[in-house]
Amino acid sequence: MSKGVCYLFLSxxxxxxxxxxxxGPYNLQQLSRLEKARTALEEKRKKLAEENSQLENQLxxxxxxxxxxxxxxxxxxxxxxxxxxxxxxxxx
Numbered sequence: 362m363s364k365g366v367c368y369l370f371l372s373x374x375x376x377x378x379x380x381x382x383x384x385g386p387y388n389l390q391q392l393s394r395l396e397k398a399r400t401a402l403e404e405k406r407k408k409l410a411e412e413n414s415q416l417e418n419q420l421x422x423x424x425x426x427x428x429x430x431x432x433x434x435x436x437x438x439x440x441x442x443x444x445x446x447x448x449x450x451x452x453x
């Protein structure tokens with residue numbers, strides 16, 4: 362091949378590559394948006410993993426001492442009390 366054909370081929374390759382970078386389906390703008398979305402999803406995943414860990418700790422605590430949590434639930438939600446107790450509700 363002659364030099365002219367090689368330069369023409371190389372130029373066409375460069376033009377097509379640049380076209381793909383700016384106007385193709387995975388252009389720079391699209392890649393930037395996808396990266397931001399990935400970052401947001403990663404942050405959300407970390408928060409959910411932390412929440413999941415807290416819930417697992419709470420569940421294992423409830424399994425170790427179920428009577429405490431049953432009594433707490435009855436007192437806080439239903440306002441139940443023992444015979445010798447008086448409930449005082451304080452407003453904040």
